[in-house]
Amino acid sequence: MPTTSTISRRRFLGTTAGAGLAGAGLAGQAPQVVPPAGGPAPDLVLVNGRIHTMDGRNTVANTVTIRNNRFLAVGDAPPSGATPPGTQVIDLRGRTVVPGLIDSHLHGLDTADRPGYHVLEVESATSIREVQDVLAAHRVTVPEGRWLTAIGAAHPTLWAERRFPTLKELDAAVPDRPVLLYQGFYGPAATNTLGKKFFDAADAAPLLHPDARRVQVSEAGAIGASSGTTGGPSTNTLYLLRRLQTFEDKTRNALRTMAYSTSLGLTAWLDKSTIYALGPLHPRQGSANVDPYRSREAWNAVHNEGRMTIRVQMDFTAFAERDDNAMLKEYLKNALPYFGDDMLRTGGIGEWPAPAAEVEQTRAAQRLVAQARWRCDNDAANLEALTRLVEQLEEVNRDVGITSLRWNVNLLGTGVGWVTADSLDRLQALGCSIQLSSNNWVNSTSPNVVAGHAYRTINRHPIHKSLFSNATHISPLNPWLHLSYVVTGVNSYGQQVNPGEHLTREEALRLRTCESSWHLGMENRLGAIEPGRLADLAVLDRDYFSVPDVEIKKIRSVLTVVDGRIVHEAAGIRGG
Numbered sequence: 001m002p003t004t005s006t007i008s009r010r011r012f013l014g015t016t017a018g019a020g021l022a023g024a025g026l027a028g029q030a031p032q033v034v035p036p037a038g039g040p041a042p043d044l045v046l047v048n049g050r051i052h053t054m055d056g057r058n059t060v061a062n063t064v065t066i067r068n069n070r071f072l073a074v075g076d077a078p079p080s081g082a083t084p085p086g087t088q089v090i091d092l093r094g095r096t097v098v099p100g101l102i103d104s105h106l107h108g109l110d111t112a113d114r115p116g117y118h119v120l121e122v123e124s125a126t127s128i129r130e131v132q133d134v135l136a137a138h139r140v141t142v143p144e145g146r147w148l149t150a151i152g153a154a155h156p157t158l159w160a161e162r163r164f165p166t167l168k169e170l171d172a173a174v175p176d177r178p179v180l181l182y183q184g185f186y187g188p189a190a191t192n193t194l195g196k197k198f199f200d201a202a203d204a205a206p207l208l209h210p211d212a213r214r215v216q217v218s219e220a221g222a223i224g225a226s227s228g229t230t231g232g233p234s235t236n237t238l239y240l241l242r243r244l245q246t247f248e249d250k251t252r253n254a255l256r257t258m259a260y261s262t263s264l265g266l267t268a269w270l271d272k273s274t275i276y277a278l279g280p281l282h283p284r285q286g287s288a289n290v291d292p293y294r295s296r297e298a299w300n301a302v303h304n305e306g307r308m309t310i311r312v313q314m315d316f317t318a319f320a321e322r323d324d325n326a327m328l329k330e331y332l333k334n335a336l337p338y339f340g341d342d343m344l345r346t347g348g349i350g351e352w353p354a355p356a357a358e359v360e361q362t363r364a365a366q367r368l369v370a371q372a373r374w375r376c377d378n379d380a381a382n383l384e385a386l387t388r389l390v391e392q393l394e395e396v397n398r399d400v401g402i403t404s405l406r407w408n409v410n411l412l413g414t415g416v417g418w419v420t421a422d423s424l425d426r427l428q429a430l431g432c433s434i435q436l437s438s439n440n441w442v443n444s445t446s447p448n449v450v451a452g453h454a455y456r457t458i459n460r461h462p463i464h465k466s467l468f469s470n471a472t473h474i475s476p477l478n479p480w481l482h483l484s485y486v487v488t489g490v491n492s493y494g495q496q497v498n499p500g501e502h503l504t505r506e507e508a509l510r511l512r513t514c515e516s517s518w519h520l521g522m523e524n525r526l527g528a529i530e531p532g533r534l535a536d537l538a539v540l541d542r543d544y545f546s547v548p549d550v551e552i553k554k555i556r557s558v559l560t561v562v563d564g565r566i567v568h569e570a571a572g573i574r575g576g
């Protein structure tokens with residue numbers, strides 16, 4: 001690693017206390033991230049752990065030694081011989097260690113564009129009381145007069161009461177800063193007294209845009225949902241707050257999101273850009289409608305300053321265009337796939353090469369991507385769409401050849417039975433992978449719907465596959481919420497909605513670690529704790545493999561290492 005990059009990363013580790021504190025809100029612990037004193041990074045040795053390596057033999061080791069950014073040795077004891085000066089040794093006292101978790105499909109980069117001091121942690125709350133606790137804990141990280149926001153992260157079906165907090169409940173948690181909770185993509189939303197005051201004043205003044213609507217906050221703090229075509233009360237809250245957003249606000253939210261990610265042991269993302277908005281800020285734009293070109297600048301700036309604490313690979317999407325695939329063509333001509341380094345890198349084309357409903361345009365787009373030799377993602381949410389997609393991909397392969405390009409199919413939708421063995425056989429023959437969503441258990445407004453997938457049946461097929469969150473507009477980023485669903489079939493209403501199709505805990509974790517690394521093109525370098533691989537791991541606060549089912553959702557990391565550096569550390573992990 002070049003010297004300059006090493007120095008700047010160090011500077012970051014010494015200055016992220018604020019972001020780290022934000023990440024610890026739920027646990028109420030302030031992590032202490034200690035910067036190295038200078039010179040080469042000292043070795044890090046973790047001893048007395050239950051280190052689930054996720055290697056091919058499912059080895060559970062006791063000790064792991066990290067040198068620079070890689071695993072040096074894994075076994076029952078540290079390597080013999082002299083210990084280099086400065087080596088940090090941490091006694092894990094029997095704690096469980098897993099490879100850093102990977103999310104192979106999410107929309108996390110958008111969180112930098114969320115206005116206010118964004119608090120993703122509310123998605124991990126289970127009740128309004130816990131939402132209040134999270135907001136109160138984060139209040140101290142937000143200067144007076146600035147907004148606390150949770151946009152996309154605020155999904156009432158995650159909370160026992162199945163509703164937003166009222167104005168009074170939000171005031172009780174945060175009386176002295178404005179608050180906005182907003183369900184992605186288009187609301188509804190909720191605010192407190194100071195927030196209502198701001199929106200009431202905007203309603204009373206001349207509208208700031210010809211297409212603007214009044215917010216009309218109710219006495220209880222409720223703000224109505226909007227339509228994507230006409231806008232409405234909730235999207236106008238975003239418009240009013242985004243007008244105030246600075247570039248510094250965006251980089252800060254990127255850091256806050258990464259701190260939350262590492263507090264959960266989540267260390268790598270394959271990010272799919274979203275249903276973006278071309279053109280200037282507009283009051284109809286929802287949480288996912290951000291500028292596809294400018295929205296990555298905050299992340300690029302954070303990376304240039306050596307401040308990335310998770311690995312991000314970012315795809316390019318061409319969802320919103322029409323007609324002639326003009327935007328896709330420009331990407332293929334002017335952007336580079338897999339450009340960057342192991343902390344921030346471009347990927348391929350995804351989540352869509354063209355609007356999914358436009359069959360002929362999609363067919364042409366797939367051909368363009370294949371000719372340019374890029375990776376390409378497509379979605380399917382039912383048997384008809386999957387059958388059509390497989391036929392399209394076979395046709396492209398006949399003419400252009402895609403078997404070496406690692407194309408991928410995102411399997412969304414609900415229910416079991418529609419992902420057929422025949423489809424999987426044919427996709428595998430094309431060199432394609434599949435990614436299995438697990439977001440419908442939380443999206444459903446009906447508690448009894450069979451959410452699927454047929455995880456157990458599909459997992460028996462040898463095709464490359466992974467589990468993904470589809471965060472952060474419609475689903476939580478927290479990987480433990482998703483793993484809990486996949487291994488229990490119990491939805492956010494506490495009901496069994498996927499009988500007989502669960503994975504074992506080990507199978508599910510494998511899909512979020514070593515199997516996910518294939519989708520990043522890093523299957524020999526990430527996803528397992530083996531000598532020579534990049535050193536990403538999480539020390540968990542409880543044993544994923546033995547805790548009761550209901551505790552899986554509560555798992556947090558007490559020590560997260562990315563690229564050989566400690567990026568998250570809970571208080572008291574070293575002795576005491």
Ligand SMILES: [Zn+2]
Pocket residue numbers: 105106107272351470
């Ligand atoms: Zn998605």
